[in-house]
Each structure stands twice: as C-alpha cells, then as structure tokens.
Amino acid sequence: MPTIRPARHKDIVRILALYDELVIVRSDVERTCQPSRAEYESILDRIQSVPGFQLLVIEDDGQVVGLMELLIMPNLSHNALPWALIEGLIIDSRYRRKGLGGTLVRYAIDKAREAGCYKIELSSNKKRFEAHAFYRSLGFEDAALGFRFYF
Helix, strand or coil: CCEEEECCHHHHHHHHHHHHHCCCCCCHHHHHCCCCHHHHHHHHHHHHHCCCEEEEEEEECCEEEEEEEEEEECCCHHHHCCEEEEEEEEECHHHCCCCHHHHHHHHHHHHHHHCCCCCEEECCCCCCHHHHHHHHHCCCCCCCCCCCCCC
C-alpha cells in the first residue's frame, strides 16, 4: 500500500534522482548553480515552513517512487476562497502506470477540497503530451494559456 508523506532530509538524494528523470530546459544560470546537499536541505526546510506549501513524496514498499509540490493559497478574489496548485509531479519511470500518480493527484484534490478551495490547477510542460493525457483522465481540463519568463 503506497504511503504519502512530507519529504524529509533523508529523501533529498532520491528526490534529486527523480527530478533528473525529467528533461528540463534549464537556463544558463541553472546549469552553473548546483546547490550542495546542505543547501537543498535548507530549501526543503523553507518549503515546509511556508503555510500551505508541501513537498510530498509517495513511497511503495518503503522506497520513495514519486513526488509533487502542493500549494494551497489564500485568495481575495472568488469570494475569498483559497485555490491549490500541483507542481513538479513525477513518478519513477519504473513505477508508472501502476496508479501511483493518480493516488498523489487524488490526495492533492482531497486536501484542496478539505481546505475549501474553489479550484486546483497543475502546471505541466506543453511538450509532455503523455502527462496531459494522464491529467485529462483524472478530470482536469485545459483551462489557460500560460506564460513564463526565464532569468
């Protein structure tokens, strides 16, 4: 039975290995700035200290096989109802198509409902067609055109 929990310092190496599975377009700054393990641990501490923000991992047989960031944010618009964001969802390629990604997303949806959110969004690179089909299969719909600016 998979377990979902907040990430811990001991998970950093595994988390970074999972992120390495993604083909991420990095800016020149990102390519030259590789944080140390202590810096990653400090960043994890900062993430976990922000109210409503968690880096969550999913374990299968005691091994971290996936992760996501979940942010539940207060909001003044939409009758002051909060909203939620899923970012950085990744499942180890050896564990895909076993329901673990769906388990993580449904967990996030449940947490957003519990918090009274009026919506939950997720961010996905426009080139990840397989991921888009997965999100649609969970009931997500294409909703917006997004933009970004790299430094």
